[in-house]
Amino acid sequence: MSKREFQTEVSQLLQLIIHSLYSHPEIFLRELISNSSDALDKLRHLTLTDDAYKTLPFDPRIDLELDEENKTLTIADTGIGMNEEDLIAHLGTIARSGTKNFLAQLSGDARKDSNLIGQFGVGFYSAFMVADRVEVISRKAGEEQAWRWVSDGKSGFDIEAAERSVAGTTVLLHLNEEGRQYANSWRLQEIVKKYSNHIAFPIFLTYDKSEWNEAEKKSEKIRTTEQVNAASALWRRSKNELKEDDYKEFYKSITGDSEDPLFWFHTKAEGSLEYTTLFYVPSKAPFDLYQSEYRTGVKLYVKRVFIMDDAKELLPQYLRFVRGVIDSEDLPLNVSREILQQNRVLTSIRTASVKKILSELKNIAANQPEQYLKFVAEYNRPLKEGLYSDFANRETLLDLIRFKSTKVEGLTSLADVKSRMKEGQKSIYYITGGAESLLRTSPLLEIYKKKGMEVLILDDEIDEIVFSGVDKYDDIELKAVNKSSTNEDLKDEAEPDKTEALKPLIDKLKISLGDRVKEVRASVRLADSPSCIVTDEEEPSIKMQQMLRAMGQKDIPAPKPTLEINPDHEIVSKLLARGDDPIVEDAAWLLLDQALLLEGVPLQDPASFVQRLNRILNLSI
Ligand SMILES: Nc1ncnc2c1ncn2[C@@H]1O[C@H](COP(=O)(O)OP(=O)(O)OP(=O)(O)O)[C@@H](O)[C@H]1O
Numbered sequence: 001m002s003k004r005e006f007q008t009e010v011s012q013l014l015q016l017i018i019h020s021l022y023s024h025p026e027i028f029l030r031e032l033i034s035n036s037s038d039a040l041d042k043l044r045h046l047t048l049t050d051d052a053y054k055t056l057p058f059d060p061r062i063d064l065e066l067d068e069e070n071k072t073l074t075i076a077d078t079g080i081g082m083n084e085e086d087l088i089a090h091l092g093t094i095a096r097s098g099t100k101n102f103l104a105q106l107s108g109d110a111r112k113d114s115n116l117i118g119q120f121g122v123g124f125y126s127a128f129m130v131a132d133r134v135e136v137i138s139r140k141a142g143e144e145q146a147w148r149w150v151s152d153g154k155s156g157f158d159i160e161a162a163e164r165s166v167a168g169t170t171v172l173l174h175l176n177e178e179g180r181q182y183a184n185s186w187r188l189q190e191i192v193k194k195y196s197n198h199i200a201f202p203i204f205l206t207y208d209k210s211e212w213n214e215a216e217k218k219s220e221k222i223r224t225t226e227q228v229n230a231a232s233a234l235w236r237r238s239k240n241e242l243k244e245d246d247y248k249e250f251y252k253s254i255t256g257d258s259e260d261p262l263f264w265f266h267t268k269a270e271g272s273l274e275y276t277t278l279f280y281v282p283s284k285a286p287f288d289l290y291q292s293e294y295r296t297g298v299k300l301y302v303k304r305v306f307i308m309d310d311a312k313e314l315l316p317q318y319l320r321f322v323r324g325v326i327d328s329e330d331l332p333l334n335v336s337r338e339i340l341q342q343n344r345v346l347t348s349i350r351t352a353s354v355k356k357i358l359s360e361l362k363n364i365a366a367n368q369p370e371q372y373l374k375f376v377a378e379y380n381r382p383l384k385e386g387l388y389s390d391f392a393n394r395e396t397l398l399d400l401i402r403f404k405s406t407k408v409e410g411l412t413s414l415a416d417v418k419s420r421m422k423e424g425q426k427s428i429y430y431i432t433g434g435a436e437s438l439l440r441t442s443p444l445l446e447i448y449k450k451k452g453m454e455v456l457i458l459d460d461e462i463d464e465i466v467f468s469g470v471d472k473y474d475d476i477e478l479k480a481v482n483k484s485s486t487n488e489d490l491k492d493e494a495e496p497d498k499t500e501a502l503k504p505l506i507d508k509l510k511i512s513l514g515d516r517v518k519e520v521r522a523s524v525r526l527a528d529s530p531s532c533i534v535t536d537e538e539e540p541s542i543k544m545q546q547m548l549r550a551m552g553q554k555d556i557p558a559p560k561p562t563l564e565i566n567p568d569h570e571i572v573s574k575l576l577a578r579g580d581d582p583i584v585e586d587a588a589w590l591l592l593d594q595a596l597l598l599e600g601v602p603l604q605d606p607a608s609f610v611q612r613l614n615r616i617l618n619l620s621i
Pocket residue numbers: 031035036038039077079080081082090091096120121122123124125168169332333
């Protein structure tokens with residue numbers, strides 16, 4: 001037996017792993033299974049590509065064997081294996097540049113250093129978290145001689161010739177105090193399912209199963225071998241190999257949903273970054289979609305090894321309804337949550353994934369309109385959220401969102417609205433601020449109806465907030481009809497300006513209403529109603545001000561809208577004719593209050609409103 005010392009860096013790394021590293025020692029199993037899976041991948045590749053290996057048997061499997069009595073656990077594979085040289089090189093030195101890099105950055109401060117290690121894999125050496133002695137018996141594919149490597153993880157290792165009937169590697173762990181908890185078949189199955197369920201190779205567990213012996217009326221231990229993982233990294237298989245049902249079953253297995261998904265997008269990226277994504281859109285929006293404590297639905301894998309399933313960093317919040325898998329070749333296995341937030345690899349995958357999901361949705365909208373409508377019925381609102389959180393994809397989102405409108409039944413797209421624009425129409429118009437029925441009967445829409453122009457009915461609670469930040473679709477401005485600036489758009493050049501003629505009345509209304517209004521002016525947007533209110537471009541709408549106040553913002557001043565009166569309305573011309581009659585003051589308030597009521601704003605002073613109404617009623621009866 002030859003005694004060898006660890007490379008200094010290995011000793012350093014081992015100290016770190018054992019003393020300050022992992023808060024979850026269970027991940028040792030994930031690391032060792034991942035090594036086995038890599039070894040199987042390598043041999044598979046060789047048997048497929050290298051003539052020298054083509055005739056070798058390849059029966060890929062990973063075997064976990066538990067000896068509860070002796071407190072040992074073995075992890076064995078039929079992979080590429082290692083010869084003496086490999087064992088010395090791989091399990092005694094640190095060849096990987098990543099780990100070297102990591103060690104170079106160590107500061108000596110245990111806390112800082114253990115944060116740092118999250119960025120690098122420590123792989124095999126994590127076995128020493130749970131074992132005080134590790135034996136590796138390995139035989140390289142194509143060679144006859146096997147070797148045993150033994151270490152206590154302190155100063156070095158011994159290596160000697162050994163026997164192994166087939167090529168592959170066996171890692172034998174003599175479990176320490178910390179590791180004893182893993183000498184439990186139930187616990188092992190749980191860990192395998194959690195982290196390695198989709199490792200592409202079957203993982204078997206051999207253990208003593210307690211079974212009831214009816215004849216002898218007692219339970220007895222029977223040595224049993226069972227497969228413990230699903231062994232199906234479905235997303236890694238090529239699209240042409242997979243049938244619709246395969247996708248659907250997998251969706252159900254990862255989500256627990258009993259319904260089929262609406263659609264799925266399966267992508268394999270090769271190039272500077274290698275990763276596979278398989279995203280699903282559930283046919284019904286998840287029940288917690290609008291709760292702040294929603295659960296995310298995308299699982300992160302690294303090289304088919306499960307890493308985490310509740311990382312909010314994987315996709316932007318507005319796509320939280322998406323379910324599925326991201327599997328990266330480039331992230332380290334023990335990437336931590338903190339690191340995910342600023343990881344360049346993940347940022348690139350995320351950006352590309354969002355683009356992919358949105359462009360696939362666009363395809364569906366174009367080619368399967370009926371399916372797309374089902375999608376919109378569930379997810380129109382999260383897409384709208386994207387308008388204010390995902391600036392880079394705003395154009396695409398605007399194309400994907402669907403709208404109610406004054407021109408069509410059901411829902412319509414902005415592209416269609418644009419194609420229906422009237423000759424001379426300057427902008428695309430929309431109305432926000434209340435229930436659909438309130439919006440559809442708003443006096444603000446009268447002029448558009450008269451001119452045959454389409455107006456979008458934005459009756460969703462969040463529309464007000466979201467669309468106030470969107471000024472354009474393509475090259476066309478998007479404008480709210482209750483903003484004073486839309487007035488300019490609607491002016492008919494041919495029509496004379498009526499403000500001058502109305503000036504005496506306007507002045508009187510201003511005096512009566514005082515501070516309650518910002519301005520009074522002649523309207524160009526009214527047909528059947530005598531008055532309406534609008535707000536300035538940069539001001540929140542009246543409805544928005546109400547919402548802000550309801551949310552507890554105390555310093556919102558009382559609404560001070562601009563009152564517009566309809567020069568062509570009978571009430572207005574009659575009032576103009578009344579001159580200094582005190583009834584004009586009552587009428588001023590009624591014109592303002594009725595406009596506010598139609599905007600969904602409750603009366604500030606109902607008693608005065610009723611008194612004025614009655615005075616005027618009295619005159620007219
Ligand atoms: N079961 C195994 N079969 C064959 N070779 C192995 C096995 N386990 C480890 N090795 C060899 O030992 C090397 C070091 O393993 P270790 O787990 O420390 O790092 P790694 O697997 O390269 O990196 P990471 O764990 O970050 O993926 C591996 O690269 C591989 O060459």
